[in-house]
Amino acid sequence: MSKRISTFVNPIGSLDVLSKYEVELLTDANHEELQRVFRLCALAILNTGNTSDNSKHIIEQHRDFDVKILQTDRGVKLEIINAPEDAFVDGEMIRGIQEHLFSALRDLIYSHNLVLNSGQFDLDDSNGITSANFHILRNAGVLNPVKYLNLVVCWGGHAINRLEYDYTKDVGYHLGLRNFDICTGCGPGAMKGPMKGAAVAHAKQRIVDSRFIGISEPGIIAAEAPNPIVNKLIIMPDIEKRLESFVRLSHAIVIFPGGVGTAEELLYLLGILLHPENKDLPFPLILTGPEESREYFDQMYKFVELTLGKEATDLMTVIIGNPEEVATHINAEVRKVREYRKDKSDAFFFNWRLHIPYEFQQPFPANHEAMAELNLSSNQPVHQLAAHLRRAFSGIVSGNVKADGIAAIEEKGPFKLKGEQFIMDSLDKLLRSFVEQKRMKIGSDEYDPCYELV
Secondary structure, three states, rough: OOEEEEEEEEOOOOOOOHHHHHHHOOOOHHHHHHHHHHHHHHHHHHHHOOOOOOOHHHHHHOOOEEEEEEEEEEEEEEEEEEEEEEHOOEEEOOOOHHHHHHHHHHHHHHHHHHHHHOOOOOOOOOOHHHHHHHHHHOOOOOOOOOOOOOEEEOOOOOOOOOOHHHHHHHHHHHHHHOEEEEEEEEOOOOHHHHHHHHHHHHHOOOOOOOOOOOOOOOOOOOOOOOOOOEEEEEOOHHHHHHHHHHHHHHOEEOOOOOOOHHHHHHHHHHHHHHOOOHOOOOOEEEEEOOOOHHHHHEEEEEHHHHOOHHHHHHHEEEOOOHHHHHHHHHHHHHHHHHHHHHOOOOOOOOOOOOOOHHHOOOOOOOOHHHHHHOOEOOOOOOHHHHHHHHHHHHHHHHHHHHHHHHHHHHHOOOOOEEEEEHHHHHHHHHHHHHOEEEEEEEEHHHOOOOEOOO
């Protein structure tokens, strides 16, 4: 076991003071679940750099870890007990990690107090959910009314190889030279590489106010701890609000090689863009990777074409092996986004006009019952099929890396998915390709599936 460190830390960067009531939320026995969630988030943040994506394993390794909220006359501080030593340098907590800790505290308390339980937002209504997301993002300080559009969201896997990782850095570098900021899921791999490349480019361009935004959620942050380049960490209440935040904030989306989580994100976005109300809305979507990743994108493209049709593939631009072309293409397409938003009087910093159906916003309980009831058939509008396919991948992500999902699989066995034959055949082929390419889990030479296709 590595050395453990106990200490006290004060807020920097994102949180000044908490009210007595807010402190009680994290200390009162009646709020045990909120305390548990914050402890898990804090442990994940302090484990930044850990190569494991098994949140249950990380928790078991640090059973003696704890974090306590202390109210002081000057505000609030954290007592950190038995933290991993890698979070410290000469006994002092690394500043970025310290900022991330208080970002997590900020978002969990704000979401609990003023969004989920305030009664201010109708969370059974699509507009109410979008307004709630807006308030969380504004509270996190990422909704700056800038005069330009420059935020590129990058999706991709944390379990990518070195060649693919270097490619994501090259793309980030060329985006950074063109003054683009980067937003990712905040973890390692394809979530870190673009930020690292852009950081070098921003230094060359003497950009001093770079935004490297990382958006996570409590259920997955332990498996994808924030990478150290993230300077704006946001923890949304659930995966659906996380996904909506990505698409509302972004001016373009780049998808790198990944696994089931990346497929989930792609299907979420395609489902939204396929909705009739979004038909003429410009939204740059680029799939890219090195030449060695061509098979991955061929499989993804074929799956989308077979299940959702040509209308869906027409929304995607595939660029293989050319990072500079990716950046120049995005630069040109974002100009069209700018003109569209100016013409429609839409905000540059939050895409209000994008229609996101309520079924895309509802939290999906990734349990055996819900997975078995998914409608994986073509007898429905194509955007609804995309929504159900997205949920299927979300459940597999849960069974692979989330503590609750792993526990459910251990107790009841694999999730069972059933549907129309051609859809199940396409899904089986895609998932098998992920396993063969070792894209399911970090460090898994042999993958034991958490699902069965019926």
